[in-house]
Amino acid sequence: MPRLSQWAVRAAFIYLLLGFTVGVLLLAHKGLPLHPALWRWLLAHIEFLLFGWVVQLTMGMAFWILPRYWQRSRRSKPGYAFIAFILLNLGIWLVVAGTTFRAGAWVVLAGRLVEVGAVLLFALHTWKRIISREGA
Ligand code: HEM
Numbered sequence: 001m002p003r004l005s006q007w008a009v010r011a012a013f014i015y016l017l018l019g020f021t022v023g024v025l026l027l028a029h030k031g032l033p034l035h036p037a038l039w040r041w042l043l044a045h046i047e048f049l050l051f052g053w054v055v056q057l058t059m060g061m062a063f064w065i066l067p068r069y070w071q072r073s074r075r076s077k078p079g080y081a082f083i084a085f086i087l088l089n090l091g092i093w094l095v096v097a098g099t100t101f102r103a104g105a106w107v108v109l110a111g112r113l114v115e116v117g118a119v120l121l122f123a124l125h126t127w128k129r130i131i132s133r134e135g136a
Helices: 003-031 036-065 078-099 105-129
Strands: none
Touching: 003 036, 003 078, 036 078, 036 105, 078 105
16 A cells, blocks of 8 residues: 555544544533533534545545556656645645634635645546556
8 A cells, every 4th residue: 555545544544533523522512511612613523524534535545546557657646646635634624723713714715725726636646547457
């Protein structure tokens, strides 16, 4: 498994743990109020689980499993995927800072743009690796 996939899968599991922890607290809070500010963590819960876990695990596994070479020539630029990994994680924390920690709407917007950048770069990296056994 390539190094980038190892980082992405490990990071994804950390987000799963964070997201579930927040989810459990929110669920408990519905029955037994814990703290009035807890609902602000709902967006962090969603961010951690959808982008941190689902998207990141998918990217990590795709980077590992898709064909890298066809007739000895490399099908993609791995640098794009590395940048996508950094952008995705930066975007997640910008969105969490902007929502849960109230850093402002511009921070949320910046986070979303960075996340879109991550997805686009990853798609650009992956496109040529989507091939059959025959290379078509
Ligand atoms: C991959 C797993 C999960 C994903 C993608 C996910 C995603 C979401 C999303 C999108 C919402 C917002 C729903 C809405 O506003 O209508 C939400 C709400 C919530 N989630 Fe999760 N969730 C996951 C797992 C969990 C787990 C394991 C728990 C608790 C054990 C949990 C507890 C909650 C609670 C308490 C809410 C608030 C519900 C409400 O508005 O009353 N979630 N989750």
